[in-house]
Amino acid sequence: MRDHTPPRPDARLRVLYLLRHGQSTANAAGEFTGWTDVPLTSAGEAEATRAGQLLAEARELPDVVHTSVLRRTIRTAEIALAGIDRSWVPVRRSWRLNERHYGALTGRNKAEVRREAGDDQFTRWRRSFSDAPPAMAPSEAAELRADPRYRDLPPGTVPDTESLADVLARVLPYWADNVATDLRAGRTPLVVAHGNSLRALVMHLDKLRPNEVAALNIPTGMPLRYEFDERLLPLPPGGRYLDPHAADTAAATVAAEGR
Numbered sequence: 397m398r399d400h401t402p403p404r405p406d407a408r409l410r411v412l413y414l415l416r417h418g419q420s421t422a423n424a425a426g427e428f429t430g431w432t433d434v435p436l437t438s439a440g441e442a443e444a445t446r447a448g449q450l451l452a453e454a455r456e457l458p459d460v461v462h463t464s465v466l467r468r469t470i471r472t473a474e475i476a477l478a479g480i481d482r483s484w485v486p487v488r489r490s491w492r493l494n495e496r497h498y499g500a501l502t503g504r505n506k507a508e509v510r511r512e513a514g515d516d517q518f519t520r521w522r523r524s525f526s527d528a529p530p531a532m533a534p535s536e537a538a539e540l541r542a543d544p545r546y547r548d549l550p551p552g553t554v555p556d557t558e559s560l561a562d563v564l565a566r567v568l569p570y571w572a573d574n575v576a577t578d579l580r581a582g583r584t585p586l587v588v589a590h591g592n593s594l595r596a597l598v599m600h601l602d603k604l605r606p607n608e609v610a611a612l613n614i615p616t617g618m619p620l621r622y623e624f625d626e627r628l629l630p631l632p633p634g635g636r637y638l639d640p641h642a643a644d645t646a647a648a649t650v651a652a653e654g655r
């Protein structure tokens with residue numbers, strides 16, 4: 397259970413905000429999304445607006461933003477930043493913050509996959525640390541590699557499926573080289589990413605074990621605030637959602653998807 401105590405005023409405080417994109421059309425349809433570049437629904441845009449309102453009430457406002465290269469995070473960041481009148485802050489975008497690649501499950505209906513594969517396999521594909529879904533069909537994988545966003549990446553970089561361990565391996569260098577660097581420089585980053593790239597990052601920040609991260613679900617559109625000491629250790633672990641009760645309810649809904 398997350399800690400809901402309010403933050404301490406502390407000049408050496410380092411603050412990070414994590415935000416999963418608002419509801420997407422694939423989320424609304426109950427489909428596995430992965431690297432598919434889908435837009436937000438109007439409800440997802442409203443979630444992003446609410447996220448901006450919650451950030452506006454916080455003492456430390458973001459002064460740098462990091463997103464994936466998928467429109468659902470880019471649009472969520474645009475809306476949230478407009479809500480705090482900070483559309484001007486620098487933005488970095490990286491494939492390393494993309495959602496986990498769901499392989500052959502991409503575009504499949506979650507309830508249908510659960511019925512076909514059974515609860516255990518369905519849950520392992522969604523929430524285990526080391527299980528990866530079956531690979532995406534070679535023709536679809538080739539099409540993804542040809543996308544201009546990924547065209548200049550070294551051969552073999554664009555996956556055809558991923559486990560959470562694979563996501564962690566690509567998120568960590570981005571965290572170390574960009575977000576941790578921002579924090580050490582006294583900046584307040586906002587990372588707008590995806591359910592599983594954020595699960596991987598939270599696993600690292602809170603030093604979660606595989607069985608602990610299996611129970612972690614990140615709701616859409618809910619700003620999660622982390623405070624760090626000078627060693628970048630989170631105080632407290634797990635951070636604190638700006639709207640904790642709404643976040644707990646929404647996280648339970650994410651956990652139940654496909655049921």
Ligand SMILES: O=C(O)[C@H](O)COP(=O)(O)O
Pocket residue numbers: 427428429430495496498522590591592650653
């Ligand atoms: O890629 C997707 O389908 C979602 O954004 C994350 O789905 P999950 O919560 O089932 O991992």
